[in-house]
Amino acid sequence: MKLRLTLSALALGLTSLAAQAQTEIQWWHSMTAVNGEWVNDLAKNFNASQKDYKVVPVFKGSYDESMTAAVAAFRAGNAPHILQVFEVGTATMMASKGVVVPVGKVMQDAGFKFDPSAYVPAVAGYYTAPNGQMLSFPFNSSTTVFYYNKDAFKAAGIDASAPPTTWPEVALAAAKLKASGHKCPLTIAWQGWTQLESFSTWHNTELATQGNGMRGTNARLVANSPLHVRHIENLGNMAKQGLFVYKGRMNVPEASFVSGECAMITTSSGFYGNVAKNAKFAYGLSTLPYYPDVAGAPQNTVIGGASLWVMSGKKPAEYKGVATFFNYLSNAEVQSASHKRTGYLPITMAAFKLTEQSGFYKQNPGTDTAVNQMIRKTTEKSRGIRLGNYVQIRTIEDEELEQVWAGKKTAKEALDSIIKRGNELLERFEKANKG
Amino acid sequence: MAAEKRIVFRSSWLPWVLIAPQVVIISVFFFWPAGQALLQSFQQSDPFGTSVEWVGLENFVNLWRDDTYLASFGTTATFSALVAGLGISISLVLAYFADRVVRGSTFYRTLMIWPYAVAPAVAGVVWLFLFSPSIGVVSYALNQWGFEWNALLNSRHAMALVVMAAVWKQLSYNFLFFLAGLQSIPKSLIEAAAIDGAGPWRRFWTIQFPLLSPTSFFLLVINVVYAFFDTFGIVDAATKGGPGKDTAILVYKVYFDGFKALDLGSSAAQSVVLMVIVVALTVVQFRFVEKKVNY
Numbered sequence: 001m002k003l004r005l006t007l008s009a010l011a012l013g014l015t016s017l018a019a020q021a022q023t024e025i026q027w028w029h030s031m032t033a034v035n036g037e038w039v040n041d042l043a044k045n046f047n048a049s050q051k052d053y054k055v056v057p058v059f060k061g062s063y064d065e066s067m068t069a070a071v072a073a074f075r076a077g078n079a080p081h082i083l084q085v086f087e088v089g090t091a092t093m094m095a096s097k098g099v100v101v102p103v104g105k106v107m108q109d110a111g112f113k114f115d116p117s118a119y120v121p122a123v124a125g126y127y128t129a130p131n132g133q134m135l136s137f138p139f140n141s142s143t144t145v146f147y148y149n150k151d152a153f154k155a156a157g158i159d160a161s162a163p164p165t166t167w168p169e170v171a172l173a174a175a176k177l178k179a180s181g182h183k184c185p186l187t188i189a190w191q192g193w194t195q196l197e198s199f200s201t202w203h204n205t206e207l208a209t210q211g212n213g214m215r216g217t218n219a220r221l222v223a224n225s226p227l228h229v230r231h232i233e234n235l236g237n238m239a240k241q242g243l244f245v246y247k248g249r250m251n252v253p254e255a256s257f258v259s260g261e262c263a264m265i266t267t268s269s270g271f272y273g274n275v276a277k278n279a280k281f282a283y284g285l286s287t288l289p290y291y292p293d294v295a296g297a298p299q300n301t302v303i304g305g306a307s308l309w310v311m312s313g314k315k316p317a318e319y320k321g322v323a324t325f326f327n328y329l330s331n332a333e334v335q336s337a338s339h340k341r342t343g344y345l346p347i348t349m350a351a352f353k354l355t356e357q358s359g360f361y362k363q364n365p366g367t368d369t370a371v372n373q374m375i376r377k378t379t380e381k382s383r384g385i386r387l388g389n390y391v392q393i394r395t396i397e398d399e400e401l402e403q404v405w406a407g408k409k410t411a412k413e414a415l416d417s418i419i420k421r422g423n424e425l426l427e428r429f430e431k432a433n434k435g
Numbered sequence: 436m437a438a439e440k441r442i443v444f445r446s447s448w449l450p451w452v453l454i455a456p457q458v459v460i461i462s463v464f465f466f467w468p469a470g471q472a473l474l475q476s477f478q479q480s481d482p483f484g485t486s487v488e489w490v491g492l493e494n495f496v497n498l499w500r501d502d503t504y505l506a507s508f509g510t511t512a513t514f515s516a517l518v519a520g521l522g523i524s525i526s527l528v529l530a531y532f533a534d535r536v537v538r539g540s541t542f543y544r545t546l547m548i549w550p551y552a553v554a555p556a557v558a559g560v561v562w563l564f565l566f567s568p569s570i571g572v573v574s575y576a577l578n579q580w581g582f583e584w585n586a587l588l589n590s591r592h593a594m595a596l597v598v599m600a601a602v603w604k605q606l607s608y609n610f611l612f613f614l615a616g617l618q619s620i621p622k623s624l625i626e627a628a629a630i631d632g633a634g635p636w637r638r639f640w641t642i643q644f645p646l647l648s649p650t651s652f653f654l655l656v657i658n659v660v661y662a663f664f665d666t667f668g669i670v671d672a673a674t675k676g677g678p679g680k681d682t683a684i685l686v687y688k689v690y691f692d693g694f695k696a697l698d699l700g701s702s703a704a705q706s707v708v709l710m711v712i713v714v715a716l717t718v719v720q721f722r723f724v725e726k727k728v729n730y
Binding site: 071096 | 479480481482483484485486488497500501503568569570587588589590675676677678679680691692694695696697698
């Protein structure tokens, strides 16, 4: 008994010693609710897996708020080690010289084998500079998918096992839902992202020139093609008929799907965790709808979500800790567990295969939708969308699309206006980042 | 009116020492940031400030060319007029009645002062919850009565929503000043008028209202400044400037471009424009409206 006590006291002493020698890694993120718990668990498990480093996750508000906080912290000289930045901020982070250290370099300096080809191409490609250097670590990558309420489908007499895959089919299903008394057949979250950006790559059509800005900052918006006009016009008509009900910007409409008010929604694959936990009805996931008569469609949907950036000006030991943490996150089992838990994409091919082998996709039909939409071979028009002043462009998309849903502008007028206003911002970004 | 009282200091340094604290506060919290804004309005830089370029008047020219920016002047004028007008008149009515209440007046007054302790963003969220098309209690009731409330797509509804929230938030402040103003009016004046046969309505318009004019004028200036500067939190929480740009008042765009989009040059230029407008408005108020004020 005495011996055991001494031993445990010794062990206690040892752990506290180890705790003192630990290097702390600050990690600022924007994950809330179920995804926030996930981030905390990742840090906890990593900290338990080794003794040298301690990752401290700090919630810093929504994506734009944490970025603003990081800007202020960087200017004051106390930025975090790791910052989670949404895909919309990618061009800004890339253009800010000397603010970040490329992830490829961090990994190599720490002596980790870092093979960009191990990552899902559409994911890794998005965060890679034109010179092939991987700049940030893909963390919670998502894409646009389609969720539907199976119970509502059954009540409306629609086959719930065969969800609509094309826009004409969606309109048809919406009409049936409405006829059965449903007040909100379809709603749309992240309207600019799902209905313009991802819509474009899904149909292998450019949203902006220069490969949607992937090749340089001299990109200009071209989202008023006949295809874009046709789609927005369709949605406008559906809004008029009460088939599509507008529920707000960003992810606000998601609540109306979980509550059962809306029967169909296009939104992020990262919405899965929320639906799985909170929906009190049978639900299904399916691919983003498309127009079957468009050549090359469906291609691949566009990436969203966020990646982890390593800030500059830290000590070598701390960078080593960051690299060790990223190495842990790249582990196929950790990846696969995260993917199953959140609906975010597995970022390595190995993690995808592991998930497939575990039979998860078979047990949870539809969960592989996002992956299947993303792992196709991308084209120059579909690799990704990377625009400067993207936050403002997203808002312009919101503002102009709302005018269409309200019946104040035609689809063509709104899209023309998006292009005119957006291109002014792109010109300014190009000019500001010439040097 | 009584002759103006003037105090002459014999010491040459004492007056400076006495106003020093105020000067320091104004310098730190106004002149320094205002100077920074002015400086930044002539620059374009990336968010992290690693590359800064002097661009002269370009930020201003860009604003001038932006139709939606020019349109938001109209939106701001409507919004500010509604907020200041409704805020002042409603609180005057409430203060008048609270002043007449005999029993439980502390209770009513406390209730009236409460909203002032609420942060603007919280006020926005509270009103959003009441009026949200999906989950709002009030919007549900409105729809039951056959009124199709949709602040997400109907700009009038959206404007009504932000105005209500902004007015409600400022009501207590106005109320306090009006109540204090009403209580400082000598009772003898009102009693004398009552004996002469003037009813409550007449007494209010011929005695109390004119005597309140310094308070009303002060509140007019304060409320206009409030509507112009302090309401972005409400707009952000309730409508995000939508639908379209129909509730995007000038200060909301300053906030959005600066803090969300990290476009500091343009945001600084906008705040300079806003500052000029408010200074001009205040000068106008002091020159023309103040003439009608009896001290």
